[in-house]
Amino acid sequence: MYAWLAVVLLAILACVIFMAGLFVTAWRHTLAQVEASGLRYRMRCESCGFEFELSPREFARSGMRRSRSTTRTRAKGVALVSQPHYHYVAKRFVCPACGERAWCENLNANEARDVVNPIALRSFGAALVVLVVTGFVLRAVLV
Ligand SMILES: [Zn+2]
Numbered sequence: 001m002y003a004w005l006a007v008v009l010l011a012i013l014a015c016v017i018f019m020a021g022l023f024v025t026a027w028r029h030t031l032a033q034v035e036a037s038g039l040r041y042r043m044r045c046e047s048c049g050f051e052f053e054l055s056p057r058e059f060a061r062s063g064m065r066r067s068r069s070t071t072r073t074r075a076k077g078v079a080l081v082s083q084p085h086y087h088y089v090a091k092r093f094v095c096p097a098c099g100e101r102a103w104c105e106n107l108n109a110n111e112a113r114d115v116v117n118p119i120a121l122r123s124f125g126a127a128l129v130v131l132v133v134t135g136f137v138l139r140a141v142l143v
Contacts, residue, residue, distance in 0.1 A: 015138075019131065026127040031056060033119045042107040043093065050097035051107075056116075059106075064092040066103070083117065086110050 034056040041054040069084035086109035093104045106112070 018134070022127045022130060023124075026123040030116070030120050030123040031060060033123070034116055037115050037119070039112060039115045041112060043091075043104040044107055045095040045097060045100075045102050045104050046090065047095060047100045047102035048098040050095060052096050054093070059091070062091040062093055066090050067109070083113065086113065 039056055041056070041059040042051065043054055044051045067086060067089040069086045069089075071082050072085045073080055073082040075081075089106040089109040090103045091106065092101060094101050095104065
């Protein structure tokens with residue numbers, strides 16, 4: 001009775017860990033590819049107005065983010081694709097000029113989105129395909 005429960009719980013746990021691992025891999029892959037694309041984030045300190053550049057890895061490091069965007073839907077081939085159009089994106093960084101931990105506005109958010117989106121879709125799309133295939137295999141084995 002309890003042995004069954006333990007097996008089921010372990011199976012669920014294994015699935016969760018596997019999925020988390022898959023998404024971490026996809027995230028690392030995305031970051032490496034964006035880094036390789038040569039994209040630089042142009043930032044402006046809201047405290048003193050100093051402008052500086054960050055690499056994707058540095059930009060991703062700050063977790064505090066605020067943004068304002070509207071969603072635009074447009075036709076792409078036969079598909080309707082909706083993506084955000086950013087009016088304002090800012091993250092908190094230590095400004096290299098004034099040394100303050102301030103909100104820094106990202107000045108090329110839409111350009112960054114155009115570089116990041118296709119890469120992220122490819123990486124996470126691949127991760128999703130692996131998940132679906134694994135799902136079928138698990139069902140074939142378990143049911
Ligand atoms: Zn500053």
